[in-house]
Amino acid sequence: MAVYTQVSEQEVSECLQNYEIGDLVSLKGIAQGVENSNFLLGTTTGKYILTLYEKRIKEEELPWYLEYMGHLVQHGVSCPLPIIDKHGVALTVLAGRPAAIVTFLEGREASEITEHHCFLLGQAIAQLHQAGAGFTKYRKNNVGPDSWQDLLNKSMGYDQEQIIQEIKPVLHEILSQWPTDKDNLPIGQIHADIFPDNVFFTVPDQLSGFIDFYFACTDFLAYDLAIAINAWCFKDDGHCLTNLSAAVIKGYEAIRPLTPEEKRFFPILNMGAAMRFLLTRLHDWIHTPADALVTPKDPKPYLYRLRYHQTLIALSDGT
Numbered sequence: 001m002a003v004y005t006q007v008s009e010q011e012v013s014e015c016l017q018n019y020e021i022g023d024l025v026s027l028k029g030i031a032q033g034v035e036n037s038n039f040l041l042g043t044t045t046g047k048y049i050l051t052l053y054e055k056r057i058k059e060e061e062l063p064w065y066l067e068y069m070g071h072l073v074q075h076g077v078s079c080p081l082p083i084i085d086k087h088g089v090a091l092t093v094l095a096g097r098p099a100a101i102v103t104f105l106e107g108r109e110a111s112e113i114t115e116h117h118c119f120l121l122g123q124a125i126a127q128l129h130q131a132g133a134g135f136t137k138y139r140k141n142n143v144g145p146d147s148w149q150d151l152l153n154k155s156m157g158y159d160q161e162q163i164i165q166e167i168k169p170v171l172h173e174i175l176s177q178w179p180t181d182k183d184n185l186p187i188g189q190i191h192a193d194i195f196p197d198n199v200f201f202t203v204p205d206q207l208s209g210f211i212d213f214y215f216a217c218t219d220f221l222a223y224d225l226a227i228a229i230n231a232w233c234f235k236d237d238g239h240c241l242t243n244l245s246a247a248v249i250k251g252y253e254a255i256r257p258l259t260p261e262e263k264r265f266f267p268i269l270n271m272g273a274a275m276r277f278l279l280t281r282l283h284d285w286i287h288t289p290a291d292a293l294v295t296p297k298d299p300k301p302y303l304y305r306l307r308y309h310q311t312l313i314a315l316s317d318g319t
């Protein structure tokens with residue numbers, strides 16, 4: 001359930017007077033999502049999403065996300081467009097929380113992921129990266145490699161201590177091999193959370209767009225692809241569906257071929273992507289209060305992905 005902050009119809013009606021998207025017709029809380037409070041907003045001009053940003057998102061960073069999404073839409077990417085109010089700003093305040101209204105994206109998460117979905121996904125990620133090239137404002141990756149040791153330290157209370165002990169040296173290995181600026185991997189704006197629930201498809205199987213840009217940041221483009229492959233191309237027991245990962249890469253390279261440096265570092269980026277979600281999930285597993293509205297996600301599927309990547313690297317090293 002993701003409505004942490006309630007907002008009344010009257011408050012929203014009053015707020016809508018500042019916009020040019022018509023009057024309130026309906027307001028309904030959306031159950032999905034874990035980070036923010038989301039509402040389906042119906043007005044006399046159509047459907048919108050109203051988001052009240054909760055504490056995990058830094059208020060000062062919101063203009064970056066909203067400008068980035070606006071830039072993407074202007075450059076042909078299908079994603080929610082933040083609605084600008086009569087004063088020229090997208091960010092407002094509702095029920096004491098920073099809030100924004102964005103356009104509604106048709107479609108839904110793919111119910112069963114196929115090679116076709118993955119090919120379309122790869123193409124769409126490459127288009128996202130290309131469209132982001134003209135948006136030059138930097139945003140640090142708050143859950144990038146420099147945060148991972150701290151996340152692990154804060155996960156020490158995890159009830160399966162042997163998992164923490166297993167991760168420690170692997171983290172060290174990843175950090176020691178992580179690409180630096182000198183390695184010349186293309187850098188740009190990445191979504192950084194390309195999971196199946198953040199990509200919508202319409203019937204019959206057209207990719208309709210991306211949502212949930214609140215982890216977007218400036219980082220290695222190929223890392224975004226690695227995140228998507230980890231999220232889309234594995235079973236939860238760590239079995240890699242290589243036909244799906246090949247389709248994602250084929251789709252991506254149909255639009256933007258990977259450079260030799262990106263290919264060389266791809267195994268370590270894949271490990272890093274698995275590590276990032278393993279660590280944030282471990283952290284949330286321990287730090288989410290028992291009476292919280294959300295159920296923390298199981299870290300183990302990402303441990304199994306990590307093991308898979310390790311095995312591949314060991315095999316290719318001949319170790």
Ligand SMILES: Nc1ncnc2c1ncn2[C@@H]1O[C@H](COP(=O)(O)OP(=O)(O)OP(=O)(O)O)[C@@H](O)[C@H]1O
Pocket residue numbers: 002030032033034035036037038049080102103104105106197198211212213214
């Ligand atoms: N622009 C949009 N168009 C259509 N539906 C949307 C849109 N934005 C959000 N939604 C709906 O709201 C749900 C929650 O949105 P979102 O995934 O952004 O939540 P969140 O709490 O911000 O993030 P997270 O997925 O990280 O928990 C989505 O699953 C989707 O059903």
Ligand SMILES: N[C@@H](CCO)C(=O)O
Pocket residue numbers: 193195215277280281297
């Ligand atoms: N996609 C993330 C959660 C929120 O971004 C995960 O599955 O761990």
